[in-house]
Amino acid sequence: MKRRRQGEDLHIEFEPLGLGCGSPLGSSLLEAAREAGVGLAALCGGQGRCGRCRVQVISGAVSSPSTAEKELLSEKELALGFRLACQAKAHDDIRVRVPLESLTADQRMQIEGLELPVPVEPAVVTYDLRLPPPTLDDLRSDGSRLGAQMAKEHGLTDLYFDFELLRRLPDLLRGNEWSGSVALRGREVIGFLPKGQKSLGLAIDLGTTKIAGYLVDLSTGQLLTAKGILNPQIRYGEDVMSRISYAMKEGANQLQEAVVGALNELAQALCGEGGLEVDEILDVVVVGNTAMHHLFLGLPVAQLGLAPYVPAVSEALDIKARDVGLSIAPGGYLHLLPNIAGFVGADHVAMLLATGIHESEQATLGLDIGTNTEMTLAVGGRLLSCSCASGPAFEGAHIKDGMRAAGGAIERLRIVDSHVEYQTIGDLLPVGLCGSGVLDAVAELLRLGIVDEKGAMRDHPRVRRTDRDKEFVLVERGESGLGREIVITRRDIGEIQLAKGAVRAGINILLSEAGLTDSDLEEVIIAGAFGNYIRIESAVGIGMLPPLPLERFKQVGNAAGMGAKIALISKEMRAQAAQIARRVEYIELTNYPSFAEEFTRSMHLGPIR
C-alpha cells in the first residue's frame, strides 16, 4: 500500500449513488460526502453522538475506530467495515457503500430500488427489424410487410397494430429507411422505434400528497432518473375524503386533469434529465390508493365516499395511456395494479409485492403509515388486511407547529438534560416539525415523564401554560427560523394519540383475527414516506408499534414505488400482484365489533396495553 502524504488529494467514491470527489488526506468521510453531494444524515452535527451517518468501507485504508464508534457500533459491524462517517478519516482512495437509512430524505428517494431484484421480463418488448421496401413486384401494405418480416425474422405471427401507431407507421418506416425496432405488447404492435432509441417505462407512485416517478430502461430494467413532485389535487382538498367530496359536488374532471397534467410534466422532466423524449415511453405503471386510482382514471368516486365504500373496479387494468390523456408513445399502455378495497388500494398491493410479505413464511406485519394507514398481516399463508383512519397528524397537519417534510422541518429530535437536540431537513434553521419530529417529541416527553400515558403535561421549566392549553418549548425564539418559539402542545399530543390509537387498534385486530399476540410477530415492515423517516424507538415508545426487539423492524422506504417499478419490468410480478389482491381477506374496521373498544384502549401512550 502506497503511503500518502498530507495535503495530497485522495478519491472517495460513494456507492450505490456513483458520486465521488477528491479530498485531502485525513478528511473525514462526512466531509468528503458533503463535497461529493451525498446527503448523509447527521443529527449531532458530526460529533459522533447520534450514530446516523453509518457507512460501510468497501476498500481503502481509514483511521482506527474512535471511542464513539466503539460505543455506537457493534463488534460485528466494525468487522464488516461499518463506520461512522464523521469519525472515520481517509488515509487512501476509498470506496464507501452508503446504506439507505444513512441518507437524508431527498436523496433516499432518488436511489431507492436502484437494484431491482426481479428478472427483466417487461410487458412491452422490442425486436430489431429491417424490411424490404415496396416495389412494383411487391405491393404488400406496410402492415402486412412488417407482419411478414416479424414472422420470418422472429417467428412471431398473428400480430395486430395499435391504431394510433398505424397512423404514423408509413412515415416512420419511410423516414427510417425501413429499419428500426418493433415494440410488441403481447401480439399487438404498439411502436416502431428508430435505431438507437430506447424503449422506456415509467413507474408512478401516486400519493395523496406526493407523486414519485421513476423512468426505467425497459430492455435492461435499469432506473434512469427519478423525481418527486407534489400532487396538485391538494388544492381540491388535503386528504382523500375532502377530494371525494369536492368531486361529488363539482365533478371529478378538474381533479383528473390536474393529476394527468402533473404526470405529463413529471414524464417530461424525467425524460429531459436523461436527454430522452416522452414518446419513447411505451409502458406506464401507476399505483395509488383507491381514491387516487379512481380520480386519476376519471372513474366515479361517489360510491367510494358513501358507505359501504366500494370501488368501481378492483381488478388490474390495462388501458391505452392516451385514453386517460397521458402523453407518451402514441400506442403506449398504462397498467394499474389491482385495488383491494375502498381504502386499501393498489399502492398497498405494490408494497406487499416489493417487500415479498405475501410470500413470507413467518408472521409478518406490513404497514404503510399515512393519513390512512393500510396494513397486512401475513401468517400461515393468509393475508389479513385493514385500513385505519390515522389522520393527518403524521403529515404535520393539525399540529400547532407542524409542517410537511420540507426544508427547515425538524425530522429528528431528542431531549438531553433539558436540552433539545434536533436535525432539520436541509440543515436549515428550524421552522416547524414534520411527522417524524412530532413523533420523536412525544416519545421523548413521555420517556422523561413530562407527559403521562393519558397525554397530560406536568410542570417543567420548558412547559408553559397558554390560553386554554399547555405547551413544551422545543426551540427558543433565538434559534428558530419562525420568529417565535417552536412548541408542542397538549392538543398536539392528543392528535398523536388519535393517530397512534387508530394504527395500534388495527394491528391488534389483525393479530386477534389470526389468534396471535405481539410477540408472535417475527417481522414488522414499515413502508411509506413517513414510516421511512420515523425513529422506531419513538414509535414503539409511545405504543404505536408493538414492543418488539428493534431488529424485527425494517423500514423499506417507498415500497409502493418499488412495487410499481418491478411491476413495470416484470409480467410475472403483475401476475403476483393480481394473486395478492385475490388472496387478501379484507377486514372493514368500521364494521368490526370490538373496534371502538380497541381504539379507546390504544389511545393510551406507552408500551403497555
Add this chain to the structure above:
Amino acid sequence: MKRRRQGEDLHIEFEPLGLGCGSPLGSSLLEAAREAGVGLAALCGGQGRCGRCRVQVISGAVSSPSTAEKELLSEKELALGFRLACQAKAHDDIRVRVPLESLTADQRMQIEGLELPVPVEPAVVTYDLRLPPPTLDDLRSDGSRLGAQMAKEHGLTDLYFDFELLRRLPDLLRGNEWSGSVALRGREVIGFLPKGQKSLGLAIDLGTTKIAGYLVDLSTGQLLTAKGILNPQIRYGEDVMSRISYAMKEGANQLQEAVVGALNELAQALCGEGGLEVDEILDVVVVGNTAMHHLFLGLPVAQLGLAPYVPAVSEALDIKARDVGLSIAPGGYLHLLPNIAGFVGADHVAMLLATGIHESEQATLGLDIGTNTEMTLAVGGRLLSCSCASGPAFEGAHIKDGMRAAGGAIERLRIVDSHVEYQTIGDLLPVGLCGSGVLDAVAELLRLGIVDEKGAMRDHPRVRRTDRDKEFVLVERGESGLGREIVITRRDIGEIQLAKGAVRAGINILLSEAGLTDSDLEEVIIAGAFGNYIRIESAVGIGMLPPLPLERFKQVGNAAGMGAKIALISKEMRAQAAQIARRVEYIELTNYPSFAEEFTRSMHLGPIR
C-alpha cells in the same frame, strides 16, 4: 271469395317494404303503388310497353293478363304470378311482392338486403343480468361483482372492462337498480344496457360519392332503418386521386373530420327514425375503397398516391369507435374489413362476401363499376382481382349534360323511330343524364348506326354541329327542365369509350390470366350504384361487358353495403372476408405488359373485339 263492388276500398299490400294502401276496386297496381308510396319504375309512363314495373302477386284476385303482359312476360313468369303493375287491376285485397329491380333508385337502396342469408352471430352479444347490491358484508367492487355474477349466471369468466364503460358503470348499475343487459365483445365488457334497450349495430358503405348506412338490431340481425347521404369530402375533390392530392398538400385532418362528422349525423338520423339513441350502437362495420378507408381512419395516404401505391394496412382492423371520433356507445367497436391493394379496397371484399363469388364453383366475374372499377374473376378456386381507372363518366361527370343520379336525371332512355323515350329519377322534368342514361344513349345511337364503332357521329335530323363538336339532341327545349335542349356530344361518347375501354381491358386481362375467353364466363355479377341501374343490354351493346346471354348477368345492387351488414351480424363472415383478402391474386394493370394494347383495342364501340 267475397265479391267486391265498384268504389269499395280494397287493401293492397306491398312486400317486402311493408307499405300498403286502400284503393278503389279496379285500380291498377301501379296506381295503388303510387298511393302507397312505393316507387315502381315505369319508363313508358304506364302504357305497358317498357316492362319495368314487373311485380309478383302473392295473394288476391287481379284482372286477366293483357296483350302487353303476354308479350313482355314469359308463360312461366305469368304462371308464377308475375304481372305488370300498370296492367293488372285489383279485384280483391292483394298482397304483392316487388322485385328489387322494379323499384326506383331511392327506394331500392332502402330495402336492399332486408333478408340477410347468414345466421346471426354478431361480435357483440348481450346477456341479461341481475346483481346483488353491495352491503357492509359484501364489499366487492362493481367490476368484481358484475364479473362474478356473469360467471354464476352465464358461465363466462375472465372478463375485463372497456375503460370508458368503467367510468359509467357505477352510475349505470345504481341507476338501473343493478339489473340490465351486459354487452360483451369476446371477453371484454363494452356496455351495460338498461332493460328493454336494444343492442344496435351500424353498417356503413363509405363510397367516394355516396355513403349508405344501415341500422341493424344486433340480437335479431333485423334491418331497422337505412339511409343514404352524400360524402362531404366531395368538396375536397370529386375523385379518390384529387382527395389524396388535397390531403398530401393540406393534411388529411379536414377530410377525416368531414367524413366522421357525416357518419355521426347519419347515425343520429338512422336512430332518430326508429326512436333510438346513438349510444345504443355497440358495433360498427365500415367498408370503402382503400383511399376512403385510409382517409376515414386518418391513416396517411401519401404512399397511396404515389407508385407503387401501397396501403398503410390491408388487414382487417378492430378499433374503439371513439378512437376515430365516432359517437356511439362509449365502449363501442369499429370493424373494418380488409383491403386487397391500393385500388381494391374493403368494399370489394364486402361485395365478394355478399355475393359469395369467392365460393363459386363456376367461372364467375364480379364487378363494381364506378370511377374506379374493381373486379374479381373466380375460377377453379382462384380469385384474380384488378382495378381499372374507368373515370367519372359513369357518375355523370365530364359529360356535357351529365349529372349525378339525382331527381330529374334521365336514368333510362330508348330511341324509337327518332323519338326519344326516357324516364327520370323522381318522374321530374329532365335536367340531365346520369350514368345509366348516358350508357343507354350511346348504346341506342350505336344500335341505330348514328354513331359508329370509333365513336364518330353521322348526320341525322337530331344531330347538329356545334363550335368544335357534334351533338345529338335527346330532349327538346320545350320538354327540358334545363331551359335548353339536353344533348349527348361526340366528346361525351369519347369519355364513354375511355371508361368502357378500361373496364373491358380489365376483364380481358383477367380472362387471359385464367386462360379463359368470354364464353367461359358462367356468371357476371354487377354491383354498385351505377351497375345496379344500367341496362345490361346497353353495356353489352357498346362492348363494355362480354356478349353473353342476358340471364348470365346479375345486378345485385349495393353488395358492398350488404357485405358490411352481414359482417356486422356474423363473426364467421368476418373470418371469411379475411380469407378472401388473403386468397386474392392481385394484378396491377399499370404494370401489366399488354395493358396499353388491350385498352386501345377495347375502346372500340360494339360487341366485337
